[in-house]
Amino acid sequence: MRNRRFGSQIHAGSSAGSNLEETSKLVAKEDIRERPRADDNNDEEGWGCVLISWIRIGVCFAMMMITTLIWGLIMVLLLPWPYQRIRQGNIYGHVTGRLLMWILGNPIKIEGPEYSKERAIYISNHASPLDIFLLMWLTPTGTVGIAKKEVVWYPLFGQLYVLANHLRIDRSNRITAIESMNKVACAIVKNNLSLMIFPEGTRSKSGQLLPFKKGFVHVALKSRLPIVPIVLSGTHLAWRKNSLRVRPTPLGVKYLPPIRTDEWTVENIDDYIRMVHEVYIKHLPDSQKPAAAAAANPTI
Numbered sequence: 001m002r003n004r005r006f007g008s009q010i011h012a013g014s015s016a017g018s019n020l021e022e023t024s025k026l027v028a029k030e031d032i033r034e035r036p037r038a039d040d041n042n043d044e045e046g047w048g049c050v051l052i053s054w055i056r057i058g059v060c061f062a063m064m065m066i067t068t069l070i071w072g073l074i075m076v077l078l079l080p081w082p083y084q085r086i087r088q089g090n091i092y093g094h095v096t097g098r099l100l101m102w103i104l105g106n107p108i109k110i111e112g113p114e115y116s117k118e119r120a121i122y123i124s125n126h127a128s129p130l131d132i133f134l135l136m137w138l139t140p141t142g143t144v145g146i147a148k149k150e151v152v153w154y155p156l157f158g159q160l161y162v163l164a165n166h167l168r169i170d171r172s173n174r175i176t177a178i179e180s181m182n183k184v185a186c187a188i189v190k191n192n193l194s195l196m197i198f199p200e201g202t203r204s205k206s207g208q209l210l211p212f213k214k215g216f217v218h219v220a221l222k223s224r225l226p227i228v229p230i231v232l233s234g235t236h237l238a239w240r241k242n243s244l245r246v247r248p249t250p251l252g253v254k255y256l257p258p259i260r261t262d263e264w265t266v267e268n269i270d271d272y273i274r275m276v277h278e279v280y281i282k283h284l285p286d287s288q289k290p291a292a293a294a295a296a297n298p299t300i
Contacts (some may be wrong), residue, residue, distance in 0.1 A: 089164025097137030185222030207236030
């Protein structure tokens with residue numbers, strides 16, 4: 001009798017366990033479907049925080065206009081000396097970029113700054129306007145930026161960019177783009193400069209890493225400068241596309257060890273692009289990895 005009762009209890013327990021397991025699976029599925037993503041950053045702070053953010057952005061643009069006007073006058077005085085204008089452009093970036101990030105108040109963690117001490121091709125992922133402020137601040141003196149030729153039409157900043165003797169490229173078609181990159185390579189070699197470039201060629205709307213263009217590799221082949229990857233994280237959450245609010249999200253700036261290009265060859269351009277892209281995938285947080293890479297390496 002006791003054995004029969006014990007057997008029925010085992011049967012009932014296994015049946016209940018099976019039902020419990022099925023229920024747990026359903027709950028887990030619903031939880032995955034309904035759980036908000038960590039990077040959604042629900043707007044729980046209220047209008048007070050939103051108003052403070054708007055004030056900070058307004059102060060940032062006011063301060064940027066002031067520093068741009070000041071350095072614009074300096075650039076005009078230095079018109080006969082192109083290299084000095086590049087140097088002053090870097091100093092403007094260090095002062096303005098650091099000031100703007102201080103006003104916005106995001107906590108920033110910087111790793112590997114020792115890798116920014118040499119001439120190099122500095123590359124960075126790009127997902128937010130904050131990337132510009134950070135790189136203005138942290139790019140070493142003697143570095144030129146590269147932007148599309150239309151940057152000249154940006155009020156004040158575009159004119160200062162041209163006065164600072166930074167480089168512009170014509171991306172209207174493939175041939176002119178290649179010619180522009182060849183001129184960039186010649187300019188940095190001739191003037192003993194470093195280069196700052198976004199290898200994705202545009203800003204990521206989602207924050208996820210985009211495919212890399214070939215431009216930075218062409219410059220590396222011409223100049224033989226090492227490539228120093230700069231990995232930016234969190235900026236796409238702090239200041240989102242088409243938003244007028246900056247959230248207090250922690251930001252990360254990580255300089256990676258230089259990638260030597262002395263022995264690179266034209267025949268292996270695609271391999272070099274793939275290799276550098278994989279370096280970024282390895283060091284970016286999951287929310288910024290390309291969808292395919294994130295799916296291939298799921299986290300628990």
